[in-house]
Amino acid sequence: MALIGCGGIAQAHWAGIQQIAKRVDVTVVVDKNPLALEAMVSETGADGFTEIGEALEMGDFDAVDIMLPHASHEFAALACFAAGKHVLLEKPIAHTLESAERILRASRDVDTTFMIAEQSQYWPDIIAARQLIDDGAIGNLISASGNFYDRVTVDSGASRPWRYDLSAAGGGVTIDGGAHWIRPLRMMMGEISEVIGVAGNHVPMMEGESWSRMLIKFENASAGVLNCQNYAHAAGPADLFRVTGTEGELLITGGREGVLTLFNSSFPKGEIIMSGVAGRKNSYGEEIKNFCEVILDGTDMAASPEFSLGELRTALALYASIKSGRWEKVW
Ligand SMILES: NC(=O)c1ccc[n+]([C@@H]2O[C@H](COP(=O)([O-])OP(=O)(O)OC[C@H]3O[C@@H](n4cnc5c(N)ncnc54)[C@H](O)[C@@H]3O)[C@@H](O)[C@H]2O)c1
Structure with a gap:
């Protein structure tokens, strides 16, 4: 998995991966802020990239966990769908309804898994x-x-x-x-x-x-x-x-x-x-574990992206x- 965005919530997701979602192997981390990136590279041992496009081109991963500011959810999710990745996207789906609907439409055109991270x-x-x-x-x-x-x-x-x-x-x-x-x-x-x-x-x-x-x-x-x-x-x-x-x-x-x-x-x-x-x-950790089990075991998603809207x-x-x-x- 690639962690895209290495700020505040990424710390909680990384802890959850280590403690609960242990089948996840974090191989790539992405952040445009070199300090945040460097900290996550040394924490995870993963390869680091400052650009999402570069990570999609050169990194080795099947799934992404997108943890970016709301207005950046759409471009990141669409790029990851286009690259054939499974996508876990932090809430809210987007900053506007139009953007959220474009993301949902794009997710329906791919065979990979799409889930919104809402831990509650x-x-x-x-x-x-x-x-x-x-x-x-x-x-x-x-x-x-x-x-x-x-x-x-x-x-x-x-x-x-x-x-x-x-x-x-x-x-x-x-x-x-x-x-x-x-x-x-x-x-x-x-x-x-x-x-x-x-x-x-x-x-x-x-x-x-x-x-x-x-x-x-x-x-x-x-x-x-x-x-x-x-x-x-x-x-x-x-x-x-x-x-x-x-x-x-x-x-x-x-x-x-x-x-x-x-x-x-x-x-x-x-x-x-x-x-x-x-x-x-x-x-x-439980939400990431659920995402993982949907992909690997065909388990039901606790809440669909449409529900998460x-x-x-x-x-x-x-x-x-x-x-x-x-x-x-x-x-
Ligand atoms: N579930 C929760 O409890 C919870 C809590 C906080 C935040 N969130 C959600 O997580 C997402 C991120 O929030 P946060 O608090 O972690 O924000 P943050 O500002 O702490 O971290 C975002 C990171 O993304 C990086 N970034 C921004 N644009 C980028 C780009 N184009 N390419 C690469 N890196 C980029 C920033 O440098 C920053 O390190 C939001 O959707 C937010 O709503 C959820």
């Missing part, structure tokens, strides 16, 4: 919560809420990172890290039909929104609320997710690790079902609703 698909607390909902542990679904808090730097003296640039990122906190909260809401509650919301910006060098508040209608008539918040200030603890049913609630707390507690008539004071520990951290569509529907002041359809 593998979070054990969310999978367990979905199972409890299916088992009727909280009755019929009424609502869900989620709080995504992401610590950021607001140092206006630093140069602007690409994710603060609208043309590179396509939006702010909702299209970016918010995706990891939209996916679990879809997994637990079912597909989102419409959203309405507000957003704002309190991070001076960021062009997109640094916070958003979104109301959600799910297709099954239940409702949701999602708060996405970049912050540099002191902040209090928040539930990660709360799912309310006619006969009980599921609560997910515990920082980023996910402690799942069930409240119903059998457990009026709450029963801890799962205490995350390594589960969420391992999810980067849902997080981008939800964020874009929020942005449309901010402009229109109305509910906007997601699909």
Whole structure:
């Protein structure tokens, strides 16, 4: 496999490959920044290239893991499809719907595997919560809420990172890290039909929104609320997710690790079902392992690329609703 982009998330993917997706052999790494490249070459022992085209021409690999700024997803994915590579692409598919659809169209014309990397698909607390909902542990679904808090730097003296640039990122906190909260809401509650919301910006060098508040209608008539918040200030603890049913609630707390507690008539004071520990951290390795097993063993993909369009569509529907002041359809 070639790791394309050796920045922040590449470190988590590389750790996941070493610990979980052990059938992956990283033979090539690519980054236009020579310092990031050099660090990854010495970490992995792989051949390094500063240009994707050069790596595709000269490198020895069957699959790629693309971890680039959102506006670069399309050119990289299309080049890799054209070279006959299996493609794992970081979320969101792209920075705009048009770009995402061009990528999806191109992926349908090739025989190789295409998957979007969304690690929350593998979070054990969310999978367990979905199972409890299916088992009727909280009755019929009424609502869900989620709080995504992401610590950021607001140092206006630093140069602007690409994710603060609208043309590179396509939006702010909702299209970016918010995706990891939209996916679990879809997994637990079912597909989102419409959203309405507000957003704002309190991070001076960021062009997109640094916070958003979104109301959600799910297709099954239940409702949701999602708060996405970049912050540099002191902040209090928040539930990660709360799912309310006619006969009980599921609560997910515990920082980023996910402690799942069930409240119903059998457990009026709450029963801890799962205490995350390594589960969420391992999810980067689990997604790469899944990609690998799809290619090597014909295993099912946990979530198709078409399904993975849902997080981008939800964020874009929020942005449309901010402009229109109305509910906007997601699909
Ligand atoms: N799943 C998650 O939890 C998670 C977390 C962070 C980022 N991401 C996603 O991962 C992707 C990358 O984000 P990041 O935070 O790692 O960004 P980053 O800025 O830390 O790393 C991106 C790297 O790509 C390199 N690069 C940029 N353009 C290039 C090009 N044309 N050719 C070669 N190298 C190039 C940069 O030099 C940089 O080292 C984005 O899609 C982002 O949304 C996912």
